[in-house]
Amino acid sequence: MTLPATISSIDVDYLRAQFPILSTTVHGGKPLVYLDHAATSQKPQCVIDAIASYYTTTNSNVHRGAHALAAKATEAYEHARHTVAAFLGAASPSEIVFTKGTTEAVNLVAATVAHRLQPGDEIVLTEMEHHANIVPWQLMAQQRGAVIRVIPVTDSGELDMQAAASLIGPATKIVSAVHVSNTLGTVNPVAQLCAMAGSVGALSFIDGAQAVLHDPIDVAALGCDFYAFSAHKLFAPMGLGVLYGRYHVLESLPPYQGGGSMIDSVSFDGTTFNAPPMRFEAGTPNVEAAVGLTTAIEWFAAVDPDWRRHHDQSITAYALDAIGGIDGLTVYGNAAHRVGILSFTVEGTHAADVGTLLDAMGVAVRVGHHCTQPLMRRLGVTSTIRASFSVTTTAHEVDVFAAALTKAVGMLR
Amino acid sequence: MKPSQIADTLVAEFEMFTDWEDKYSYIIDLGKHLPPYPAERRTDDFLVRGCQSRVWLSPTVEGDVLRFDADSDAIITRGLIAMLLRVYGGQPAHDIIATPPTFLSRIGLDTHLSQSRANGLASMVNHVMRIAAVVAQQPRSGEPA
Numbered sequence: 302m303t304l305p306a307t308i309s310s311i312d313v314d315y316l317r318a319q320f321p322i323l324s325t326t327v328h329g330g331k332p333l334v335y336l337d338h339a340a341t342s343q344k345p346q347c348v349i350d351a352i353a354s355y356y357t358t359t360n361s362n363v364h365r366g367a368h369a370l371a372a373k374a375t376e377a378y379e380h381a382r383h384t385v386a387a388f389l390g391a392a393s394p395s396e397i398v399f400t401k402g403t404t405e406a407v408n409l410v411a412a413t414v415a416h417r418l419q420p421g422d423e424i425v426l427t428e429m430e431h432h433a434n435i436v437p438w439q440l441m442a443q444q445r446g447a448v449i450r451v452i453p454v455t456d457s458g459e460l461d462m463q464a465a466a467s468l469i470g471p472a473t474k475i476v477s478a479v480h481v482s483n484t485l486g487t488v489n490p491v492a493q494l495c496a497m498a499g500s501v502g503a504l505s506f507i508d509g510a511q512a513v514l515h516d517p518i519d520v521a522a523l524g525c526d527f528y529a530f531s532a533h534k535l536f537a538p539m540g541l542g543v544l545y546g547r548y549h550v551l552e553s554l555p556p557y558q559g560g561g562s563m564i565d566s567v568s569f570d571g572t573t574f575n576a577p578p579m580r581f582e583a584g585t586p587n588v589e590a591a592v593g594l595t596t597a598i599e600w601f602a603a604v605d606p607d608w609r610r611h612h613d614q615s616i617t618a619y620a621l622d623a624i625g626g627i628d629g630l631t632v633y634g635n636a637a638h639r640v641g642i643l644s645f646t647v648e649g650t651h652a653a654d655v656g657t658l659l660d661a662m663g664v665a666v667r668v669g670h671h672c673t674q675p676l677m678r679r680l681g682v683t684s685t686i687r688a689s690f691s692v693t694t695t696a697h698e699v700d701v702f703a704a705a706l707t708k709a710v711g712m713l714r
Numbered sequence: 715m716k717p718s719q720i721a722d723t724l725v726a727e728f729e730m731f732t733d734w735e736d737k738y739s740y741i742i743d744l745g746k747h748l749p750p751y752p753a754e755r756r757t758d759d760f761l762v763r764g765c766q767s768r769v770w771l772s773p774t775v776e777g778d779v780l781r782f783d784a785d786s787d788a789i790i791t792r793g794l795i796a797m798l799l800r801v802y803g804g805q806p807a808h809d810i811i812a813t814p815p816t817f818l819s820r821i822g823l824d825t826h827l828s829q830s831r832a833n834g835l836a837s838m839v840n841h842v843m844r845i846a847a848v849v850a851q852q853p854r855s856g857e858p859a
Contacts, residue, residue, distance in 0.1 A: 328734065651788035653767045657831060658790075661734045669766065669830075683768075712735075712742060713789055 312608065317693040319345040319600075331663030334698045334705075339483055339511060339642050339689030340667050342536045344597075351596035352538065352589055363588055364562055364579075374588055381591035382578070388598050389528060389545050390519035396551065398578040399586055402542035403510045404433040406529035407477070409544060409581060410506055411437040413554040414475065420446030423472040425503075427452040427460055427489070428679050429482045432672040434508045438477060447474070454679050458485040458634025465494060473503040480512035484671045484687065485634030486617075486642030488512070495524040504550065510534055514691070515613065515640045517606050526550050532590055537597035541590035544581070551577035558583040604692055616690050616699065617641040623703035627710060633680050641690035644671070647706075650713045652684040658709035659686075664702050717809050720801050721817035728821045737821075738790070745792030748799075751785035762841050766830040767791045769838060773845045778806045780846060784838075794823075794835055802842050810846035815839045 317323055320343045327333050335343060355377065361370035363378045382394040391397060400406045418424075424438050428451050442449055450473075452465045460478075469476060476498035480491050491507050498505040506527040509518060513530045520528050527550070532541040546554075556563055556574050560583030565573040574580050620643060624630060629648025646652060656668035667687045670677045677683060688702060715723075731737045755772045762769040767788035774781040782803050784795045801817065802810050818835065827835065 651767055651791075653788045653831065654790045657827065658738060661738060712739060 313612070313693060313695050316345075316604065317695065319347065320693055321346060321349075323693060327663050327665075328661060331661075332701075334664040334701050336688040336690065336694070336698065336702055337665045337667050338514075338691035338694075339534070339687065341533050341539070342514065342691060343693070344536055344538070344593075345600055347600055348536055348538070348593045348596050352593050355589055355592045359592075360588075362585055377595075378586065378588045378591050381595045384595045384598050385543050385545075388518070388602070389543075390521050391545050392521070393548060395576075395578055396545055396548050398544040398546060398551070398581045399591060400529075400542040400544050400581075401540060401587075402531040402533075403508060403529045404437075404531075404542070406527075406542050406544035407434050407506070407508065408437045409557045410527055410546075411441040413557050413581075414504060415441045415445055416555065418442075418445040418447045418474055421472065422447045422474045423450050423470075424448070425450045425452060425465075425468055425473050425476045425498075427478045428454040429458075429460070429485065429487065429489075429673060429676045430477075430479055431483055431508065431510070432674070434477055434479060434506075435675070438475070448472075451675075452478070454676065457636055458482070458487050458639075459636045460487075460489050460494075462490065462493065465497060469494075469497045469501060469503065471501055473498065473501050475504050475506065477506040477508070479508040479510075481509075481515060481640055481642075482634070482673075482676075483511050483642065484644050484673045484676055484685070485636065486511075486639040486644075486689075487634055487636040488515070488638040488640060491525065492523045495526075498526075499524060511640070511642070514601070516610060520545050532594045532597070535594070535597055536601055537594040538587075538590040541587045541594060543594075546577070548577065551581070554580075556583070557581050560584045562586075609692055612692060613641045613690065616694050616696070617643065619696055620688065620690070620699045620702070623699050624706055627707060629710075633682075633685060641694070642687065643689070644685040644687045646682060646685050647710050650710055652686045654713050655686050655706070655709050658712060659702070659705050662701075662705040662708070664705045666702075717801050717805050717813040721813060724797060724801065725817050725820045741793030741797070742789055743793070744796035745789040745794075748785065748792045748796045749783070751783050755783065756785065762834075762837050766834050769795070769834065771795075771838065771841055775849055778808070778849060778852075779804060780807055780810060780842075780849060782842065790831075791834065795838065798838060798842065802846075807846040807849035811843065811850055 322343050325333050359373050359377055361374040363375040382397045385397045386394040400409060424442055424447055426449060450468045452468055453461045455461050476494055478489060478491055478494050481488050495505040504526045507525045509528050509530040513535050526547050528545040530543050533539040563575050563580050563583040565575050627647060631646050633644045652668040656666060659666055669684045671687055756770055760770040760772045762771050767786050769786045771784045782799050786792045786795060
């Protein structure tokens with residue numbers, strides 16, 4: 302199988318050339334084949350330059366200080382908020398809260414909506430959630446006497462939407478679901494889940510950590526109350542996350558952490574709090590990463606979404622074809638709507654062993670439970686090998702991966 | 715032979731291999747020939763925490779000599795276990811303690827293994843060393859308590 306002519310290798314090579322790390326070698330001269338994009342993206346030169354430029358021209362603390370640099374840094378930080386708002390289709394930059402990552406975004410919402418929950422109230426999650434979208438709700442549920450209900454996953458690795466319809470009811474206060482599974486690549490019908498949540502007056506939270514680097518996101522069209530993602534999976538630095546919240550919902554929530562920036566006025570008789578989004582941003586934020594995110598989003602938005610989708614589908618099909626002939630291979634999930642994340646096992650081998658040998662050949666994949674132990678249990682495995690692709694993934698990389706996998710399996714059996 | 719001498723022999727064996735593939739093939743081969751592990755001890759009580767794959771390690775004490783049975787569901791891990799057992803198995807506790815696992819870095823395994831795998835190997839070594847330390851502290855039979 303060859304890549305369709307419409308996926309010009311010139312396009313991929315052009316994008317690839319912008320990522321210095323992708324032309325490095327590992328383990329004494331093996332060209333790096335990085336197929337762990339779902340764990341974290343690599344960074345294009347423009348993002349690296351933007352961070353360096355921030356420190357050489359702009360660095361200062363934001364939202365305070367009466368000097369030129371403070372104003373410049375604040376402007377850069379707030380420009381990032383504008384850029385993210387436009388990227389997600391938010392009504393206003395005030396709906397964008399910067400966090401440390403998707404994980405903190407879930408924790409923030411779980412902690413601040415907790416007071417609304419009574420014993421017996423229900424939180425609906427799905428069986429394919431990342432631990433970050435399970436544990437914060439469990440902690441909160443234990444505190445409030447709330448109950449977690451779980452939408453099951455079908456054999457094809459999709460959500461059982463009939464079960465969802467019967468699980469989401471009058472007792473439901475929150476529905477929280479992953480947009481794109483980090484283990485299976487399944488794209489979930491989250492707009493439908495948000496509508497179900499809305500119809501019973503429950504809040505909806507969507508974990509968009511994997512979704513943001515695929516089809517364009519429009520929170521208005523999804524109808525969600527909250528949407529979260531991590532900058533580092535979108536070609537930007539680590540340590541920064543985004544929480545979108547419908548403004549009137551954010552406004553109804555109490556502060557998450559106390560500190561500077563989140564206050565209106567402080568006295569020992571009582572403190573009043575700032576309006577969102579500042580109410581949820583205590584302390585000095587990660588301005589460097591926000592500046593990097595602005596550049597990353599501008600860079601990513603310039604890559605035609607139709608081309609992205611086409612490339613993702615082609616490279617995924619190409620990879621499935623390339624490894625499909627390996628005896629004893631099981632690929633988990635075959636959802637009708639999926640992205641370039643492949644989880645698989647090979648009979649007679651342990652995922653950790655395969656990962657070690659692939660690494661020795663320069664191929665970076667992830668092995669393990671991918672922080673989705675309930676899903677692993679549903680699939681009847683303890684660990685899988687996961688290869689994940691990006692706009693920079695070439696057919697050649699897939700060829701190297703397939704050959705390395707064949708060799709590794711041969712050595713292990 | 716003392717553990718340190720066995721370790722030197724092991725290092726010398728690996729020095730014969732010039733590329734990673736031969737090294738791994740040898741480790742895999744060692745794993746395939748690891749003696750069978752007693753089924754009744756394949757329980758959570760014998761699991762070593764901190765390993766990427768499941769590792770069972772069960773010590774037997776004879777006087778001040780330690781014997782180990784061990785197993786894993788991953789073959790490369792079994793190979794690493796075989797190397798550890800060859801160096802430390804059937805040795806007096808004092809000699810085990812006196813032989814830190816520097817042979818692993820001399821073989822070049824510490825740089826080649828993934829972080830999680832290296833952590834797992836370190837967990838196994840720590841486990842062996844802890845057991846040896848407990849045994850070494852007990853008075854030897856025939857010696858005044």
